[in-house]
Amino acid sequence: MKTLDTDRYLANSDRFRERAEALDLLDAFDLDSKASLGEPEPGHVALYRRAQDLQTELEAANIRLYESIRNSIRSGDGRNALLRCVGEAPGETMGQSDAPPNGDGYDCLDELISGVFGFAAPEAPEIDLSSEMVAYQPTPARHVFEFIRRAKLAAEDVFIDLGSGLGHIPLLIATCTSACAIGIELGLGLVPTILAIVAGGAVGGVFMAYHSAQGPRLGLTQLVQSRAQFGFYGALLPNILIWLIFLGYIVGENVLAAQAMSGLWHISYAEAMAIASFVTWLVVFFGYRIMHDLNRVVAVAALILFAVLLVRLLQRTGGATVDLTAFRFSTWLLFFSINVSGQVGWAPYVSDYSRYLPSGTSLRQSFWYTYLGSVTSAVIFAGLGAVAGSIALRSLEFNSVGYLAGLIPGVTWLAIIVLLASIVAGNAINLYSPLLTGVAIASRDGGAAPGAAVRGIGTAVIMAVTGYLATVVSANFVTDVSDFIAFLLYIVIPWSAINLVDYYLIRHGRYDVPAIFRASGRYGAFNWRTVAVFIVGVAAEVPFMNAAYPSFEGPAAVALNGADISWLVGFVVTGALYWLVAPRTAGPANAVTGTAGRAAAD
Secondary structure, rough: HHHHHOOOOOOOOOHHHHHHHHHHHHHHOOHHHHHHOOOOOOOOHHHHHHHHHHHEEEEEEEHHHHHHHHHHHHHHHHHHHHHHHOOOOOOOOOOOOOOOOOOOOOHHHHHHHHHHHHOOOOOOOOOOOOOOOOOOOEEEEEEEEHHHHHHOOOOOOEEEEEEEOOOOHHHHHHOOOOOOEEEEEOOOOOOHHHHHHHHHHHHHHHHHHHOOOOOHHOOOOHHHOHHHHHOOOHHHHHHHHHHHHHHHHHHHHHHHHHHHHHHOOOOOHHHHHHHHHHHHHHHHHOOHHHHHHHHHHHHHHHHHHHHHHHHHHHHHHOOOOOOOOOOOHHHHHHHHHHHHHHHHHHOOHHHHOOOOOOOOOOOHHHHHHHHHHHHHHHHHHHHHHHHHHHHHHHHHOOOOHHHHOOOOOHHHHHHHHHHHHHHHHHHHHHHHHHHHHHEEEEEHOOOOOOOHHHHHHHHHHHHHHHHHHHOOOHHHHHHHHHHHHHHHHHHHHHHHHHHHHHHHHOOOOOOOOOHHHHHOOOOOOOOHHHHHHHHHHHHHHHOOOOEOOOOOOOOHHHHOOOOOOOOHHHHHHHHHHHHHOOOOOOOOOOOOOOHHHHHHHO
């Protein structure tokens, strides 16, 4: 006590480490309790009072320091201010060795971080934890600083913490680097999550199914039909952007397949990626019919597997604590919008396949078969994911296929094969549609029915590029691709609005299909009016966007606590504006539809 009392510089800002140690020492004596005891020993009263005064003085020095550092953070010098306080040079970060910092305990750096950001100390768990759960403990700050040193995050980087809890790590990343840091913790209970899945799928499915209904009538792929609105060359704008979405989907699906196969067969990730890419390519090479046959078989097997997995997951909830009812409207709205976008994301695909239906297929038939099939399957399997995520989110993030298959011991291999077949079947569609779009972009006559040679070579190139990207580039690439796809979906909404308003409200399904395949046809080379409406529609979405990559949150999204309703704004603004400015030219006397349309395309 005498040593501490005579250290005149202990309250200085650069003596935080020593001050923290002194406060720990004083805390060990439990001064408040000792002061409240009965009669103290003679001569100790003054010592207790001086110790309490010193403790108050040192805590006040810390409070002043915390406020000073907060001011430094506001001015952009937070990292250096933090490091100076614990005796580190501004150019260093808590040790320079390549060995990772050891131990799970806390030190004075955690005390500093907690004081600056106002983090509460972790409390003991209030419930009995199952074998798959651990009590919440914040990550020791020195581990975060070690990560910062190794990762060398720059201004162009985006750090995303999925399951960020209270947001400690994103706050430190944003404070101590120039990178953008995003923490994602949706925090919805299981029941509101499933309701958001159902409601979002039901709403988004309406847009997608109305696109599907165009296929039997016109016999055209969806993006080729866009030439009637944008012009022969003007349609390249949405076509190229949506083509990038196709490629992103392929990368994501291949990653899932490769992770599962490498674990099942104990092969390298690169070898598994090569196999997944080849099998998907083989299905597409043999053509449209084999894709249908595969999806028909996989659909039945996947439904059986779903029932088994759901039972196994519900059995596991008995030993886990699952939050059923937690609700926050802005979070629910965000998740609802994600599920709407998930359905609308299929809009550029659907008529690629519905066009093979007989031309006499009614709008009601094509709409409801598409709607019920797509929405029901999405709700079933997204719901399964919600249940699994509420029990073992971390395991699901690391290897979703492996975790789900592991729920069925003894036949894990069979479950993985069914899940892999589902991925391949879906990815075959992801591969076939960009081929059609690519041919339409590259072909002078806009052809949309590639022969076997073009189909084989074109899809092989696409799979080689996407497989290489998913195998070679950084671990952050898959996250970046997923976020970039989500960003590109902002493009799909205005395109969808223009297409649907044109088909159902302006032309009422009557198009001159042969003219769509001629730059000199009635729809022209460029329709600048439509292109302008498209750009205005995208711009209208911007204030309501909440995008992870590129990182952006518009002012309206901020006001809605992060909820993203840009899809609704974009659709309403674009659709209304297009309806106002689109020319009301009469359709052809004998519109070419169905089989005739496919003949023109082929």
